[in-house]
Amino acid sequence: MPETIWPMALGEYSKDVENVAEVVLKTWPLVRRDFPWRHSGDPWRILLAEILLIQTKAEMVMKIYDRLVALFPTPCALTGVDTEQLEEHLKPLGLYRQRSQRLLRMAEYLRRVHDCKVPCDYEMLRRIPGVGDYVAAAVYIVACGGSAPLLDANIARILSRTVLGVDPPGRYMTDGTLGRLAGLLKWDRKLAYAFIDFAAAFCTSRRPRCNACPLRSHCKYGSRYV
Numbered sequence: 001m002p003e004t005i006w007p008m009a010l011g012e013y014s015k016d017v018e019n020v021a022e023v024v025l026k027t028w029p030l031v032r033r034d035f036p037w038r039h040s041g042d043p044w045r046i047l048l049a050e051i052l053l054i055q056t057k058a059e060m061v062m063k064i065y066d067r068l069v070a071l072f073p074t075p076c077a078l079t080g081v082d083t084e085q086l087e088e089h090l091k092p093l094g095l096y097r098q099r100s101q102r103l104l105r106m107a108e109y110l111r112r113v114h115d116c117k118v119p120c121d122y123e124m125l126r127r128i129p130g131v132g133d134y135v136a137a138a139v140y141i142v143a144c145g146g147s148a149p150l151l152d153a154n155i156a157r158i159l160s161r162t163v164l165g166v167d168p169p170g171r172y173m174t175d176g177t178l179g180r181l182a183g184l185l186k187w188d189r190k191l192a193y194a195f196i197d198f199a200a201a202f203c204t205s206r207r208p209r210c211n212a213c214p215l216r217s218h219c220k221y222g223s224r225y226v
């Protein structure tokens with residue numbers, strides 16, 4: 001898919017994106033959710049959560065997360081684990097074969113290359129097998145206190161709808177415009193969680209709650225299509 005044409009100067013988008021982020025942050029106390037991984041600053045626990053959250057609702061992940069962390073508190077605790085045994089733990093989430101393979105490959109790499117630690121370096125995170133741009137950025141921001149452009153389906157949806165007035169393309173991760181929009185913000189843990197919770201409360205994929213949405217006056221999609 002060709003990259004979306006960048007129709008405006010970056011500076012003009014910058015103000016739009018900042019306004020969106022400001023409203024999202026202000027709304028967070030009203031829509032904030034609590035999950036066990038949000039109480040941790042441990043890079044391995046955050047990485048584990050992010051892998052489990054891929055294409056899966058947080059409420060589902062909650063059901064097995066504490067048990068997995070207790071069983072596998074470090075990457076090394078996971079290395080050498082029997083694949084079928086791990087798959088049994090992951091079954092409630094679905095995609096358990098892929099997830100199990102991914103976790104075992106990751107753990108083995110971390111044992112071999114990083115002495116069983118998750119590195120707090122974006123490029124090193126990105127090199128871990130099975131870790132893509134979003135997961136690397138999420139771990140870097142949430143567990144390491146760094147900042148990197150963060151773009152998951154929720155953030156892509158909010159930015160695309162508010163600023164561009166359209167739904168994001170299916171392959172939003174390779175869409176240069178959305179990546180650049182996300183890159184206009186200085187991401188930290190609070191902003192990341194605020195965007196994710198805002199999407200869950202208002203800007204859902206189907207039937208967004210535009211009539212109740214605090215972003216409506218800033219949103220091209222909400223004012224145009226709803």
Ligand code: SF4
Pocket residue numbers: 158161162202203204208209210211213214215216219220221222223
């Ligand atoms: S107005 Fe609608 S489309 Fe725009 S951010 Fe809010 S919920 Fe999403």
